[in-house]
Amino acid sequence: MTSHEYRFTQRDVVRLVGGPLLAVALFAAAMQGLAWLGWLPRPWPALDMDRVVLLHQAEASRSGAAADLVLLGDSSCLMNVDAVRLGQRLGIEVLNLGTLSYVDLETQGRLLATFAATHPGQPRAAVLLLHPHRLRLRPVDRYHTEVLQRHLEGRDRSDDLTGSGRLGRWLGLDSWRERVLSRVLPWPLQGAYRVKYGFTHDLWHYLEANRGSAVDPNRYEARATAGSAGYRLAPGLEAESRAFRALVPEGTVLWAGVTPVPADEVGVASASVARPTGDAARTGPGGATASEAGAGMGKELLYGWSEWLKPVEPLAGLPFVLPSDWFASSTHLNDAGRERYTDLLADELRGRLRDGVSSVPSGRSDPRGPRR
Amino acid sequence: MDSLAELLTALGFRADLPTLRLVLPVGISFYTFQTLSYTLDVYRRQIVATRDLGAFLAYVSFFPQLVAGPIERASALLPQFLQPRVITRSHLEEGVWLVLWGLFKKVVVADNLAPLVEMAFDQPAPSGPLVVLGTVAFGFQIYADFSGYSDLARGLARVLGFELRWNFRLPYGAGNVREFWRRWHISLSTWLRDYLYISLGGNRRGPARTRVNLLLTMVLGGLWHGAAWHFVVWGLWHALGLLGHRIWESARPGRTALAVPEDHGAGWKPAPQSLHQTAAQAMHQAAPQAAYRTSWVAWLLTISFVFYGWLLFRAPSLGHAWVMTKALGDWNSPVWLGSYGVSLVAFTTPLVAMQVWQARRGDLLVALTLPGWAKALLQGALLVGVLLFWEKGATSFIYFQF
Numbered sequence: 001m002t003s004h005e006y007r008f009t010q011r012d013v014v015r016l017v018g019g020p021l022l023a024v025a026l027f028a029a030a031m032q033g034l035a036w037l038g039w040l041p042r043p044w045p046a047l048d049m050d051r052v053v054l055l056h057q058a059e060a061s062r063s064g065a066a067a068d069l070v071l072l073g074d075s076s077c078l079m080n081v082d083a084v085r086l087g088q089r090l091g092i093e094v095l096n097l098g099t100l101s102y103v104d105l106e107t108q109g110r111l112l113a114t115f116a117a118t119h120p121g122q123p124r125a126a127v128l129l130l131h132p133h134r135l136r137l138r139p140v141d142r143y144h145t146e147v148l149q150r151h152l153e154g155r156d157r158s159d160d161l162t163g164s165g166r167l168g169r170w171l172g173l174d175s176w177r178e179r180v181l182s183r184v185l186p187w188p189l190q191g192a193y194r195v196k197y198g199f200t201h202d203l204w205h206y207l208e209a210n211r212g213s214a215v216d217p218n219r220y221e222a223r224a225t226a227g228s229a230g231y232r233l234a235p236g237l238e239a240e241s242r243a244f245r246a247l248v249p250e251g252t253v254l255w256a257g258v259t260p261v262p263a264d265e266v267g268v269a270s271a272s273v274a275r276p277t278g279d280a281a282r283t284g285p286g287g288a289t290a291s292e293a294g295a296g297m298g299k300e301l302l303y304g305w306s307e308w309l310k311p312v313e314p315l316a317g318l319p320f321v322l323p324s325d326w327f328a329s330s331t332h333l334n335d336a337g338r339e340r341y342t343d344l345l346a347d348e349l350r351g352r353l354r355d356g357v358s359s360v361p362s363g364r365s366d367p368r369g370p371r372r
Numbered sequence: 373m374d375s376l377a378e379l380l381t382a383l384g385f386r387a388d389l390p391t392l393r394l395v396l397p398v399g400i401s402f403y404t405f406q407t408l409s410y411t412l413d414v415y416r417r418q419i420v421a422t423r424d425l426g427a428f429l430a431y432v433s434f435f436p437q438l439v440a441g442p443i444e445r446a447s448a449l450l451p452q453f454l455q456p457r458v459i460t461r462s463h464l465e466e467g468v469w470l471v472l473w474g475l476f477k478k479v480v481v482a483d484n485l486a487p488l489v490e491m492a493f494d495q496p497a498p499s500g501p502l503v504v505l506g507t508v509a510f511g512f513q514i515y516a517d518f519s520g521y522s523d524l525a526r527g528l529a530r531v532l533g534f535e536l537r538w539n540f541r542l543p544y545g546a547g548n549v550r551e552f553w554r555r556w557h558i559s560l561s562t563w564l565r566d567y568l569y570i571s572l573g574g575n576r577r578g579p580a581r582t583r584v585n586l587l588l589t590m591v592l593g594g595l596w597h598g599a600a601w602h603f604v605v606w607g608l609w610h611a612l613g614l615l616g617h618r619i620w621e622s623a624r625p626g627r628t629a630l631a632v633p634e635d636h637g638a639g640w641k642p643a644p645q646s647l648h649q650t651a652a653q654a655m656h657q658a659a660p661q662a663a664y665r666t667s668w669v670a671w672l673l674t675i676s677f678v679f680y681g682w683l684l685f686r687a688p689s690l691g692h693a694w695v696m697t698k699a700l701g702d703w704n705s706p707v708w709l710g711s712y713g714v715s716l717v718a719f720t721t722p723l724v725a726m727q728v729w730q731a732r733r734g735d736l737l738v739a740l741t742l743p744g745w746a747k748a749l750l751q752g753a754l755l756v757g758v759l760l761f762w763e764k765g766a767t768s769f770i771y772f773q774f
Binding site: 198 | 461495706715748753
């Protein structure tokens with residue numbers, strides 16, 4: 001028995017399928033043509049949290065408000081320091097250009113150089129803050145680094161950037177998504193960031209209002225480790241650090257610091273970690289402070305890195321280990337922790353700024369600095 | 373599955389999820405309904421038992437509608453396996469359109485509304501505006517998701533020469549709760565009517581028993597979605613709505629309750645009939661008294677009632693549904709509410725526009741009446757939309773879990 005009886009021709013099928021495919025081809029041609037002619041808006045791939053932060057920091061470096069002090073670094077710089085609060089504590093303008101994704105140090109240096117080029121005479125000082133994971137693993141995210149570079153350089157066409165593959169590029173979907181949709185349509189963020197910031201556009205406004213700083217809304221779940229964690233510098237960091245140093249503008253003083261880790265993750269029992277506030281962080285009663293608990297590990301890391309980076313001075317007084325309940329994740333402090341850490345950073349910088357950054361020699365001082 | 377595991381655990385049984393998944397594979401409730409209806413129809417002598425095992429197995433496991441319906445009656449689908457299928461150009465055209473529109477509804481509308489819904493329903497302390505917008509988002513998400521699947525099933529079946537029933541007929545255009553249930557998940561609501569409500573006695577045993585039957589049917593319909601109190605309350609909510617509507621109708625002299633529409637499932641037409649014809653019939657059956665003369669007040673009341681039901685349905689628990697209900701009195705809003713609104717409007721507009729067009733023209737396949745070039749442009753636009761959002765990673769169909 002015949003199962004099917006066909007009452008159509010091949011021409012019918014071609015017309016049926018060909019019509020929509022032709023329409024898609026026309027769309028692709030239009031997008032490619034408009035992009036080629038430069039009639040489409042510039043790429044603005046602010047479609048997720050990483051890229052919103054990158055684009056915001058790139059724009060802030062080019063057209064943002066003036067700043068005496070610029071903060072640079074990985075997500076621990078972005079999330080652990082409140083630029084507005086730090087500015088209030090120090091009585092100067094502070095701008096945070098930290099990124100969420102792991103961008104290489106040379107590109108971070110370009111961010112600083114771009115800021116200096118568009119803000120003559122600024123910044124007086126820059127602080128580079130990296131997390132020990134970044135120093136140890138050097139996990140550079142090539143895609144996000146490329147996004148930032150492209151935006152800083154004003155490059156229009158994307159070559160190897162999108163993850164959607166060749167089809168998406170040929171069909172003009174990338175152009176539509178990154179040049180048009182991302183500008184007009186807010187995209188919801190993921191996880192706890194979605195609850196805190198909502199959408200890409202709202203995160204942008206938050207970063208603007210907070211001079212480039214953000215806060216991690218997650219809740220830290222302590223993961224006790226047996227024994228002490230070891231931190232060693234990734235050899236590949238040397239070239240990156242030197243490239244960054246070469247991009248620091250003349251007249252800008254560079255300080256460098258290592259951001260803290262939770263006590264639970266370096267084998268330091270939370271109970272034994274004192275809670276530093278202000279100067280107590282450095283000289284607490286009995287000397288039992290969080291900074292001191294991990295001081296050896298942190299300072300070794302910082303001084304080793306400083307050999308390559310050549311900052312004017314490493315910020316050796318910053319605590320390396322903090323109580324786990326200050327944290328939102330392994331690398332980020334929570335809101336309360338961030339406030340306290342910002343105050344600690346302010347204490348660390350106040351003396352140096354009071355001495356006058358202009359009086360700090362622009363040459364390279366002993367990277368090990370004064371031992372505390 | 374999770375509900376069953378929780379229920380078994382609560383009853384003291386050890387619930388092993390991987391084993392349960394083997395015992396209860398995806399879509400089991402849909403083909404259980406389908407085989408039950410066959411058995412009951414044979415028992416009631418409404419159909420003659422088939423002696424063709426192959427056709428019967430094909431009827432039970434027909435892949436386009438296997439996992440999430442529409443729940444087909446043996447009287448409609450089984451005969452289609454027993455005779456040659458005729459596939460015409462219009463069948464292909466209708467099938468392609470339904471597949472594209474179904475994919476668009478799923479990938480572009482439902483999957484982009486999903487994070488908005490999570491934002492509202494996962495908030496431990498939501499505010500009133502967020503509850504309202506989140507509930508609207510869920511109402512459109514579940515509709516786009518489920519009707520998208522149904523369209524895909526119909527479209528795929530159509531290009532293979534089969535005809536499945538319409539499962540949705542513009543449900544959010546309904547002017548009362550009863551009409552809503554004639555338009556929403558029609559294959560389930562008619563199944564519950566024919567095999568549960570009528571088996572319980574229907575409306576043949578007096579008003580009090582009719583109300584009890586209705587209540588039981590709707591509560592069991594709610595329970596079918598999961599062993600959780602909020603599903604029970606959702607069923608109860610709709611039962612109360614239907615009872616309220618009955619009382620309202622009976623209190624208005626000269627008005628009689630609408631007759632139960634005869635779906636095409638009651639008598640399958642031979643294949644050469646165009647879907648277009650059945651679409652027009654479907655529209656007429658959905659609202660025989662000129663559906664779109666519904667007053668705005670009646671529509672607003674109905675849509676508010678239905679959407680509050682969605683709040684009960686989607687809330688993670690009954691307690692959270694109560695928290696969200698109380699939040700309706702708190703009109704503080706998160707700073708990102710504006711973005712939420714923009715996103716909601718952007719992703720619901722294509723769906724609403726199509727519904728309005730379908731309603732105004734009284735044709736579920738109105739897009740096929742466009743000139744060839746316009747039809748190609750529209751289909752191309754749908755395809756671009758699907759490709760644009762495809763890579764974001766589609767989420768599973770909501771009704772796969774039921």
